[in-house]
Amino acid sequence: MSHADSGINLDAEPSGEGCVECLKAGGWWLHLRRCAQCGHIGCCDSSPSQHASKHFHETGHPVIANFEPDDPWFYDFRTRRAYDGPELRPPHYHPLDQPTPGPQGKVPRNWEDLLH
DSSP states (O other): OOTTTTTOOTTOOOSOSSOHHHHHHTOOBSSEEEETTTOOEEEOTTSSSOHHHHHHHHHOOOEEEEOSTTOOOEEETTTTEEEOOOOOSSOOSOOTTSOSSBSTTTOOTTGGGGOO
């Protein structure tokens, strides 16, 4: 199976440094995920809005990569399995000065109570 058949596009660039939808709406996230097919950056399933999973359901793009530093992995929504994958186009994670959760100034004090 080629990378294209697997839902991975090695040339796709990340859509930004944070969750596209959260940034637009003024929201926040716990961790970030990158669509391995188009580069969309969305928030993880523990985040209040779960935009990475919503992106999969809306587009059918089946594979995400972690967009956090020092923890490379891929996840296939079809098989519900994590695995080691190929190296995607940089950057491979959000800026190191970006806090987790983020973005800075948008995370409520009771953020831990709001996780899924």
